[in-house]
Amino acid sequence: MSLLPHGVTDVMLASGGAPIDLNHPGHYVHWGVIQISVANLIVIAVMIVLFALAIFLPFPKGRGRR
Amino acid sequence: MTAPAVSRTWTGAIRARAVRELPPEQMLPDRQPVYVASWIYVFGVLTLAAFLVVLVSGGVLALKGPQWWHRSSTGHFVNSLHLWSVELFMAFMVIHLWGKFFMAAWRGRRAMTWVTGAVCFLGSIGTAFTGYLVQSNLDSQWISTQAKDGLNAAGIGAFFNVLDFGQMLMWHIVLLPLVVGFVVCIHIVQVRRRGVVPPMEIDPRDAIPEEVTS
Amino acid sequence: MTAETQKWAGRTREYDLVKEFVIALLVVSVLTVALAALFSSPDEKQITISTWSRHAPNDFVLTAATELDGTSGTATYGAPYTHTADAAQKIGPVSLQHIAGVTHPVDTVTDFVITPLTGVPADSALTTALGQWQGAGTSQRQRWASSYDDALAKVTDNDPAKVPPGDYGPVPVMLNRLLTMAQSGGLDGALLAQKQFFATDYTKPLLFIADGSYLEDRARAQHLGGDQWGMMNETGNYPGQAWLWLYTFWYQVKPFSTSPNADALVWGLMALLSLALVLVPFIPGVRSIPRWVPVHRLIWRDYYRGMRPPDGYLSASDVARPVQVSRRPIGGQVHDDDAGADAGRDREHDDGEAAGASGYGGRSV
Numbered sequence: 208m209s210l211l212p213h214g215v216t217d218v219m220l221a222s223g224g225a226p227i228d229l230n231h232p233g234h235y236v237h238w239g240v241i242q243i244s245v246a247n248l249i250v251i252a253v254m255i256v257l258f259a260l261a262i263f264l265p266f267p268k269g270r271g272r273r
Numbered sequence: 274m275t276a277p278a279v280s281r282t283w284t285g286a287i288r289a290r291a292v293r294e295l296p297p298e299q300m301l302p303d304r305q306p307v308y309v310a311s312w313i314y315v316f317g318v319l320t321l322a323a324f325l326v327v328l329v330s331g332g333v334l335a336l337k338g339p340q341w342w343h344r345s346s347t348g349h350f351v352n353s354l355h356l357w358s359v360e361l362f363m364a365f366m367v368i369h370l371w372g373k374f375f376m377a378a379w380r381g382r383r384a385m386t387w388v389t390g391a392v393c394f395l396g397s398i399g400t401a402f403t404g405y406l407v408q409s410n411l412d413s414q415w416i417s418t419q420a421k422d423g424l425n426a427a428g429i430g431a432f433f434n435v436l437d438f439g440q441m442l443m444w445h446i447v448l449l450p451l452v453v454g455f456v457v458c459i460h461i462v463q464v465r466r467r468g469v470v471p472p473m474e475i476d477p478r479d480a481i482p483e484e485v486t487s
Numbered sequence: 488m489t490a491e492t493q494k495w496a497g498r499t500r501e502y503d504l505v506k507e508f509v510i511a512l513l514v515v516s517v518l519t520v521a522l523a524a525l526f527s528s529p530d531e532k533q534i535t536i537s538t539w540s541r542h543a544p545n546d547f548v549l550t551a552a553t554e555l556d557g558t559s560g561t562a563t564y565g566a567p568y569t570h571t572a573d574a575a576q577k578i579g580p581v582s583l584q585h586i587a588g589v590t591h592p593v594d595t596v597t598d599f600v601i602t603p604l605t606g607v608p609a610d611s612a613l614t615t616a617l618g619q620w621q622g623a624g625t626s627q628r629q630r631w632a633s634s635y636d637d638a639l640a641k642v643t644d645n646d647p648a649k650v651p652p653g654d655y656g657p658v659p660v661m662l663n664r665l666l667t668m669a670q671s672g673g674l675d676g677a678l679l680a681q682k683q684f685f686a687t688d689y690t691k692p693l694l695f696i697a698d699g700s701y702l703e704d705r706a707r708a709q710h711l712g713g714d715q716w717g718m719m720n721e722t723g724n725y726p727g728q729a730w731l732w733l734y735t736f737w738y739q740v741k742p743f744s745t746s747p748n749a750d751a752l753v754w755g756l757m758a759l760l761s762l763a764l765v766l767v768p769f770i771p772g773v774r775s776i777p778r779w780v781p782v783h784r785l786i787w788r789d790y791y792r793g794m795r796p797p798d799g800y801l802s803a804s805d806v807a808r809p810v811q812v813s814r815r816p817i818g819g820q821v822h823d824d825d826a827g828a829d830a831g832r833d834r835e836h837d838d839g840e841a842a843g844a845s846g847y848g849g850r851s852v
């Protein structure tokens with residue numbers, strides 16, 4: 208398709224030589240009515256993991272109890 | 274309770290009020306109740322820190338104007354800083370929201386803390402949205418032409434025109450950050466004024482905040 | 488005393504808020520720089536009317552034909568662009584879209600086609616065509632434009648070259664010149680210049696572009712379509728506005744996915760839900776969820792573990808009833824307007840369960 212080369216060259220400029228180039232066509236998960244990009248899914252998963260860690264990891268015991 | 278000396282000047286009145294409402298040891302305490310011992314408490318501060326990084330990286334983009342980052346690789350990097358700090362900001366904020374929800378942190382006259390926090394969340398969504406509109410690339414063309422339908426259907430599009438780059442740029446870099454920044458300030462002052470919310474059932478040895486009289 | 492003076496009178500420990508903030512700022516800064524350096528950011532180049540008309544000339548001409556015969560998305564949009572009757576979306580009987588009015592009037596025939604063409608210099612065929620158009624009555628113009636639009640829509644690839652002869656009046660010449668103008672970049676400028684030299688308002692060119700299918704094809708290829716949950720997505724493999732998940736969700740399910748009033752309905756619903764989020768502390772039931780879900784037991788586990796009935800003879804459920812020590816005046820009018828007081832009341836309701844779950848009850852002293 209004629210659109211593609213056009214988009215692709217723009218994208219090459221845009222990536223600015225990042226070590227991990229995310230300017231490839233995205234990946235998507237379809238699950239019934241739900242469609243989500245893998246990138247968003249990773250972000251949400253990381254948030255849930257952070258939340259769980261925040262809750263389960265012991266917090267350093269403070270000094271100076273009164 | 275001793276009434277503060279009444280000053281006849283406006284200045285004096287404001288000072289007296291500020292000192293009364295925002296005593297320094299309450300604004301910047303160096304001790305916290307023993308129950309403040311969880312990593313979940315760190316997410317409010319992480320959100321605040323990310324907000325500052327968003328403001329600074331956005332400020333650099335503003336210094337050079339909206340076209341800069343499309344042409345310069347330094348500019349592109351600053352744009353990347355702005356984008357990723359926003360992703361961090363939103364992620365930290367939502368984790369913070371989850372935490373505060375499960376702690377029912379609105380108890381004990383702290384409802385305003387929750388309300389201002391939730392307004393920060395909605396305001397940040399609006400700010401991020403206008404940010405996507407002013408990228409001036411394919412993404413913003415598509416987002417603006419799609420979003421106009423929702424806004425128009427709600428009657429908002431009549432005066433908030435997402436197809437007007439100039440208007441959206443002003444909202445994104447001036448109006449909305451001011452509003453969000455202001456509400457964040459109220460939110461944090463509110464947290465300090467009320468003190469950190471106590472656990473749901475507390476040790477009888479610890480006085481119950483509602484009942485503490487001075 | 489005032490509520491502001493309420494202070495924790497129990498055990499405390501040292502906690503350095505400023506140090507915590509400085510470390511947080513450092514951590515977030517480092518994370519941001521690392522993410523930016525690793526992943527950069529997307530910048531899929533904008534399209535212009537010029538790129539559109541060069542990459543998809545047939546789509547451009549077909550779109551222009553719909554602007555001219557008044558059948559394009561913009562021409563039939565309703566408020567805030569046109570006065571089209573019954574086009575505005577409604578929530579029940581109410582149409583906020585209609586009430587807000589036509590604040591950005593667009594006349595697709597004049598604004599998108601005729602005015603730009605009158606700026607084209609020294610083209611006698613075009614001058615004749617425009618003269619013929621201006622001289623004709625409204626219904627004649629409509630007939631020409633409609634029959635050309637219909638003919639275009641029927642031929643393979645909507646190719647103007649394949650349109651059979653017909654009574655199209657000046658329309659083919661006008662659209663042909665509009666295409667030339669568009670391809671040269673002139674139309675991009677003309678749509679802005681209708682206002683002034685300094686332009687920041689892209690309403691007209693964006694509406695024109697969005698009436699075609701080129702922009703949409705590009706967007707759908709990036710999975711940005713509304714029915715692709717596109718609002719959450721970013722171009723390429725980047726995370727997007729994941730926080731729009733709920734807003735996006737409604738558009739995928741009935742009744743919204745099939746309703747002509749989807750936008751109005753979803754916006755109405757989201758306005759309500761946003762209000763509910765803000766007012767969570769005041770909503771009975773919702774504000775009690777955290778009592779039922781024992782996440783707070785984990786968050787404050789150290790504290791609960793250290794808890795002990797003060798005297799051996801108090802039972803666990805007594806201990807869990809902080810209201811016992813309440814000196815709240817009978818009648819409880821204190822803070823009654825405040826969610827805090829309600830939380831206190833909830834606590835009374837939940838006493839038994841809370842004590843059972845609290846874990847300290849079983850510990851003998």
Ligand code: HEM
Pocket residue numbers: 313314315316317318320321324366369370373378379383386387388389390391392393394397457460461464467468469470
């Ligand atoms: C711009 C976004 C926000 C910033 C910068 C921010 C910042 C903070 C900070 C620094 C604290 C104290 C530390 C902590 O407990 O984590 C706090 C507390 C709190 N935040 Fe936020 N917050 C934001 C958004 C929100 C949102 C979206 C909500 C919920 C809807 C929320 C609800 C609360 C509540 C209820 C407290 C009080 C906690 C207590 O008394 O223990 N905040 N916030």
